Amino acid sequence: MGLVVGLDIGTTKICTIVGEVRPDDVFVVGVGVEPSRGMKKGVVNDMGQLTAAVSASVHKAEKSSGYDIERAFVSVAGSHIASINSRGVVGLPGQRGVRMDDLDRAMEAARAIAIPHNREVLHVVPRSYSLDGQERVRSPIGMHGFRLEVEAHIITASSTSVANLEKSVQDAGVTVDRFILNPLAAGDAVLSDQEREMGVVVIDIGGGTTDIAIFIEGTVWHTAVIPVGGDHITNDITHYMYAPYELAEVVKLQHGHVQPRTISPSETFLVQPFGEGMPTEFLRRELAEVIEARVEEIFELVLKEIKRSGYDGLLRAGAVLTGGCSQLPGMREVVADALDFPVRLARPERLTGMVDTLRNPAYSTSVGLLRLGLEMDTAAPVEVGGKANGNGGPRLRFLSNFFRRLLPDSDE
Numbered sequence: 500m501g502l503v504v505g506l507d508i509g510t511t512k513i514c515t516i517v518g519e520v521r522p523d524d525v526f527v528v529g530v531g532v533e534p535s536r537g538m539k540k541g542v543v544n545d546m547g548q549l550t551a552a553v554s555a556s557v558h559k560a561e562k563s564s565g566y567d568i569e570r571a572f573v574s575v576a577g578s579h580i581a582s583i584n585s586r587g588v589v590g591l592p593g594q595r596g597v598r599m600d601d602l603d604r605a606m607e608a609a610r611a612i613a614i615p616h617n618r619e620v621l622h623v624v625p626r627s628y629s630l631d632g633q634e635r636v637r638s639p640i641g642m643h644g645f646r647l648e649v650e651a652h653i654i655t656a657s658s659t660s661v662a663n664l665e666k667s668v669q670d671a672g673v674t675v676d677r678f679i680l681n682p683l684a685a686g687d688a689v690l691s692d693q694e695r696e697m698g699v700v701v702i703d704i705g706g707g708t709t710d711i712a713i714f715i716e717g718t719v720w721h722t723a724v725i726p727v728g729g730d731h732i733t734n735d736i737t738h739y740m741y742a743p744y745e746l747a748e749v750v751k752l753q754h755g756h757v758q759p760r761t762i763s764p765s766e767t768f769l770v771q772p773f774g775e776g777m778p779t780e781f782l783r784r785e786l787a788e789v790i791e792a793r794v795e796e797i798f799e800l801v802l803k804e805i806k807r808s809g810y811d812g813l814l815r816a817g818a819v820l821t822g823g824c825s826q827l828p829g830m831r832e833v834v835a836d837a838l839d840f841p842v843r844l845a846r847p848e849r850l851t852g853m854v855d856t857l858r859n860p861a862y863s864t865s866v867g868l869l870r871l872g873l874e875m876d877t878a879a880p881v882e883v884g885g886k887a888n889g890n891g892g893p894r895l896r897f898l899s900n901f902f903r904r905l906l907p908d909s910d911e
Contacts, residue, residue: 502528504560505868506553506571506673507684508664510538510707510730511823513552514865515560517568518852520873525866527852529564531556540707540726541577543663546670553671563853570674572872574864575621575664576681576708578726579657584626585609588648596641597630602649609651619661621680622654624719637716654680654722677872681705682712682722684867689821689845690714699816700805702834703864704824706730709797713810721808725800729824732793739789740781741772750786751827757794758829759787791833798837805838817841823861 507514517529533556537549557568587609591601602625610623628636630644639647656678665675686701695714703710705728713721732755736747754768762784769778805811817840820831825844835842846859847866857866 502564502566503869503873504568504571504673505574505684505865505872506557506668507574507862507865507868508538508549508553508668509535509574509576509705509864510541510728511535511705512861513556514862515556515568515571516857516862516865516869517560517564517566518869520870524849524851525869527850527854527857529560529562529566530853530856531559531561531563532856533559535706537667538707540728541575541705541724542579542660543667546663546667549667550670553668553673557671557673568673570676571668572677572679572868572875573664573668573675574681574684574868575656575661575678576705576710576724577657577660578708578724579660580621580654580680580722580724581618581656582652582654582722583612585612585651585653586648587611587651588646591645591647593643593645596643597639597647599640601647602628602639605647605649606651609649610653612653614655617658618655619658620653621656621661621678622652622683624652624654626650626652626718626720627716635716652719652721677875679868679871679875680710680712680722681708681724681864682710683719684865684871685710685821685863686712686714686719686819686867687871688847688863688867689819692717694816694819697816698810698813700814700818702801702818702820702822702825704728704797704820704822704830705864706823709801709822711801711804713805713808713814715810715813720810723804723808725797725804727793727797727800729822731797732790732824735789735793736786739786740770740779741774742770743773746770751790754783754786755790756783756787756828757791757833759784759791761829762787787829790827794827794830794833795837798834802838814840817843819843819845821845821860821863823859825860 505516513533513535515531518525518527533552536552537545587605589604627650628639629648630636630639685703695717698715701712707728709725711723733747766783767780771778831842831844
């Protein structure tokens with residue numbers, strides 16, 4: 500059994516999954532979920548606490564699977580994530596068709612851009628090719644020409660943030676095989692091929708961040724991380740009720756709703772706030788108004804980012820909503836109104852084995868890490884930079900074969 504380990508380190512939870520990636524499903528043999536500590540808005544703010552939380556999650560996964568965990572694919576997010584599009588051009592011998600190594604040379608040329616010394620490349624994704632001026636070639640392999648050009652999407656991260664995350668994981672006894680951007684992993688777990696092709700935005704609402712990835716014509720065209728998420732809703736509730744954070748989180752999960760107009764004006768619930776001898780009665784509609792205000796703010800930022808990308812008119816499949824906070828009642832309807840296109844709520848599919856916990860939108864990134872990480876690692880790599888991993892080889896690589904699976908066999 501070829502097992503793969505995914506380690507999803509979020510602001511709210513840390514999830515370690517051990518599974519076998521098969522052609523039609525992911526067979527899960529071990530899961531370890533631990534409340535996150537030492538993370539804020541997707542970045543490390545207490546390395547000791549984070550290491551302890553990662554260790555606890557990994558230990559639970561080892562106990563449930565019966566395997567020792569030494570390596571893992573690790574998720575990464577946070578407001579330090581940035582992306583840029585770049586073009587690379589190479590000349591071709593005219594007596595033969597385009598080969599795989601030609602695509603790799605073009606990608607290396609696209610990767611050769613100046614980035615600040617305090618940033619590093621996470622992913623380089625081919626978007627489309629052109630051959631001798633013929634635009635939007637989907638797969639140029641075998642075609643004849645003299646000039647091959649690729650348009651690539653380059654995702655970068657703060658070197659400091661990545662190094663702190665890596666050190667925390669290593670101190671927990673786990674080597675990072677590869678860092679994978681959250682919305683790419685979530686998209687792999689919840690999107691259909693048709694959605695990828697037609698144009699769709701994946702919106703993963705986590706605790707500390709809301710992660711966005713736009714897929715068009717089968718591949719990713721734009722990524723962004725917004726440093727606002729479900730924890731901000733909980734903080735708003737603490738101010739509204741003058742209650743501890745943990746109690747506010749319970750109230751959000753048990754009584755929260757995003758559409759106040761659907762709640763009866765007389766519906767109430769009891770809460771024990773700070774400094775009170777007796778529980779206090781609150782109106783559920785007022786709670787929903789607090790939640791709605793923050794959700795509307797989040798999706799104003801999401802819509803602004805989608806429009807900034809310039810691809811808002813190409814999203815024929817609308818939006819796919821996932822992540823733990825996406826499960827709040829009324830969320831899908833409010834998001835559809837805010838974005839003005841179709842929205843569906845998604846959770847990981849094609850799972851077998853120990854999956855009772857994982858069939859939940861909160862675990863889309865966790866599950867996506869397994870298949871995406873394996874496909875990246877088994878694809879033929881071309882090194883594009885990044886410091887060495889535990890084996891002494893490059894940790895950050897461009898994997899052309901993996902992303903090429905997203906491209907059809909012929910151009911349109």
